[in-house]
Amino acid sequence: xxxxxxxxxxxxxxxxxxxxxxxxxxxxxxxxxxxxxxxxxxxxxxxxxxxxxxxxxxxxxxxxxxxxxxxxxxxxxxxxxxxxxxxxxxxxxxxxxxxxxxxxxxxxxxxxxxxxxxxxxxxxxxxxxxxxxxxxxxxxxxxxxxxxxxxxxxxxxxxxxxxxxxxxxxxxxxxxxxxxxxxxxxxxxxxxxxxxxxxxx
Numbered sequence: 001x002x003x004x005x006x007x008x009x010x011x012x013x014x015x016x017x018x019x020x021x022x023x024x025x026x027x028x029x030x031x032x033x034x035x036x037x038x039x040x041x042x043x044x045x046x047x048x049x050x051x052x053x054x055x056x057x058x059x060x061x062x063x064x065x066x067x068x069x070x071x072x073x074x075x076x077x078x079x080x081x082x083x084x085x086x087x088x089x090x091x092x093x094x095x096x097x098x099x100x101x102x103x104x105x106x107x108x109x110x111x112x113x114x115x116x117x118x119x120x121x122x123x124x125x126x127x128x129x130x131x132x133x134x135x136x137x138x139x140x141x142x143x144x145x146x147x148x149x150x151x152x153x154x155x156x157x158x159x160x161x162x163x164x165x166x167x168x169x170x171x172x173x174x175x176x177x178x179x180x181x182x183x184x185x186x187x188x189x190x191x192x193x194x195x196x197x198x199x200x201x
Contacts, residue, residue: 011032022111100148108198160200170195
């Protein structure tokens with residue numbers, strides 16, 4: 001099932017399942033001195049919260065019935081789980097167009113988008129698709145119809161091996177981070193455990 005052919009209601013139901021899975025990897029509140037993202041709550045950084053608040057003047061499809069004024073005044077410490085879910089829906093699912101991917105691929109790419117940033121996650125996806133030898137697409141970090149069709153084509157040929165290949169590339173990406181920034185070694189085991197949960201037998 002691809003996101004291109006399903007209703008917004010179905011997208012929301014799939015997103016809520018994906019969000020719940022990703023949330024198991026994100027602590028309620030964290031402010032580790034070596035975390036480059038700074039203080040986070042439910043995986044939302046202050047930078048992400050600020051960016052979302054700046055975008056509230058732009059019309060977006062709301063996931064919940066809650067009005068945006070509460071989020072406009074929210075701080076990291078006051079952020080609720082439902083508010084975090086709204087931010088994830090807009091900034092990590094709708095804006096990067098994760099919904100264009102098949103339902104099988106969405107969970108791992110969404111979690112990568114949360115952990116690495118949407119553009120980096122999509123670049124990793126495009127890289128893995130090209131490594132398959134079945135497609136040759138631009139690795140520009142933009143998820144549009146060309147990347148979505150390429151992903152469908154490769155998934156039809158590779159099936160779950162594609163998901164495992166994405167996990168392999170994610171693991172390699174974590175190791176590259178630590179090689180460039182050794183002080184991030186403290187997070188490596190947790191990152192690897194997170195990636196491991198998305199492998200398929």
